Every structure is written in structure tokens, then in C-alpha cells.
Amino acid sequence: MENNQINNTELEGKVALVTGGTKGIGKAIADRLAQAGAKVIVTARNNPNEGNLKHAFVPADLSNAADVERAVKEINxxxxxxxxxxxxxxxxxxxxxxxxxxxxxxWEDTLQLNLLAAVRLDRALLPQMLEQQAGVIIHISSTSALFPVWESNMPYSAAKAALNSYSKSLAAEVAGKGVRVLTVSPGPVNTEGMQAFLQDLAKQYGTTTAGVIELMTARIGVTPMGRMAEPEEVADLVQFLVSPKAAYLTGANYIIDGGNLPVV
Ligand SMILES: NC(=O)c1ccc[n+]([C@@H]2O[C@H](COP(=O)([O-])OP(=O)(O)OC[C@H]3O[C@@H](n4cnc5c(N)ncnc54)[C@H](OP(=O)(O)O)[C@@H]3O)[C@@H](O)[C@H]2O)c1
Known part of the structure; x- marks a missing residue:
């Protein structure tokens, strides 16, 4: 989805690191932040395809502590x-x-990727943000943290719930020191990761992806918008949250789910 309305330069002079920035939500965020003037670095395990070459690429398996350390050194x-x-x-x-x-x-693999990768990267990159008394950290969580579905995502939803709690704590710790920390929780988003998840689960349960969607809908309810989000819609929210317009926002969890969560 192209957004021709974004032509501002509000992030000029900023360096942004987007993990998993080669596909799906991460790619959309990387593109948006670059459109707003930031120098963008992306990390992933695999080299990005041609479409991504406009961003700097640092390879890393973020499930691995030593690889996180090596990537941070390279980035610095x-x-x-x-x-x-x-x-x-x-x-x-x-x-x-x-x-x-x-x-x-x-359990270990899910916690490494969905919780500890962020904990380690934050710890490595925060000292310099604190020194310059400026910086923004976004944690991409999931509405699964608030609404787990035992058939499909027990460790994932637990890891994202832990991420939410950690994000809140960190935000309070550094709020007076110029660094903002925010959580973004999408509901289902139309990405390769989501399609792979639906196909894997369909295979496991001997059904089709439509059958899996039916099972999910029975658990978490119908999305009032009647569709998944597009990655660019999540990216638009992130772009706002990291911008100077969001200067008073920290510690909150922003849900972007087409109205799906049935709670206030
Ligand atoms: N899609 C949804 O419906 C949805 C909903 C709620 C929350 N989320 C969250 O949104 C985020 C992005 O999801 P997505 O659907 O856009 O994912 P995706 O399409 O599967 O893309 C994942 C990205 O992360 C990278 N990655 C995966 N494992 C990695 C590892 N061990 N080390 C480094 N990079 C790794 C991938 O590249 P490589 O494979 O090359 O490493 C890729 O760039 C995730 O945190 C997900 O939990 C997604």
C-alpha cells in the first residue's frame, strides 16, 4: 500500500534500527521511517531482497545473545x-x-525471540540514548498477549505478555531521562508470517486456512472491521509514536486490531 501523503522530514538526522525489517510489519515500518527522513538500519537472519537495498542491512539471529552483541557492535x-x-x-x-x-x-525459542531479543537490544542501545537524553523504543507486541488462544499460541502469548510488562517497567525507569518506551499491539496483520502461521496450523489440525480462521474467530470473535490490518497501517501508527508529535506519550500499549478486542 503506497502512501503518497507522507512527504515530511520530521525524522531527518535520526538513525532508526528496525529488527525484522526485511518483511511484513518491520519492512513497512522501515520504509515509513525512511520516508520521514530517518537513516534506517534493518536486521534479519537473511539478506534482504532487492526491494530493501535502500536500507542498511546488518545480519543477525536475534534469538542468539552472542549474535545480538555482535550486531550491536557493528551498528555502533x-x-x-x-x-x-x-x-x-x-x-x-x-x-x-x-x-x-x-x-x-x-518455550525457550519463543521467549528468546519475542522477549529476550528486545531486552538485550534495549540494554545495549539505551546507554547512548540516556547520554544524549533522547530516544524512542518501540516494542511490537500482539493482542495475543491480552487474548491468548491455547490451541495455537500459548508460549507466544505468554512471551508477548511478558514483553508488555517489561516495556511498561522500562518506560517508567527512563521517562525522566528523555527516552520514551511504547508498546504497539496489532491484531491479525496480513504478512508472510501470518500466512505461514495459518498454513502450519491448518496442517497440524488437518484443515484448511479458512478452517483455522474459523477456529480463531470462534475464540477471539469477529473483527468489526471485517479484515486484517495491512502492515502499512501498523507502520503509520509507529511513525506517529516515534515522531516529535508524540513527545508526551510513553509507557502505553497501543492496540491496532480493527476493533477486535472485546474489552474496554
Ligand atoms: N502478522 C500478524 O498478524 C501479527 C500480529 C500481531 C503481532 N505481530 C508481531 O509483529 C512482528 C512482525 O510480524 P510479521 O508478521 O511482520 O512477521 P514476518 O512477516 O514473519 O517477518 C518477520 C521478520 O523478522 C525477521 N526474523 C524472524 N526471526 C528472526 C530472528 N531469529 N532473528 C532476526 N530476525 C528474525 C524475519 O527475517 P528472517 O526470517 O530473514 O530472519 C522478518 O524480517 C512480530 O513481533 C509479530 O509477533 C504480528
Missing amino acids: EKFGKVDILVNNAGGMTNPGGGHSALTDQN
């Missing part, structure tokens, strides 16, 4: 600072089927 050496950190990399890598289908390794 090449770019000197990070003003905006978008912890977006994440996803559901575990099997569905509830508690008995899940091994320690499934």
Missing part, C-alpha cells in the same frame, strides 16, 4: 548511534495443540 561502529529502536522481530515458531504439545525448547 558503522552508524555511531541509534535514536529510534523498533523491536519488531518476533513470531510464532512453536507447534499448536496446547500445553502437552510444547517442549522446553519450544
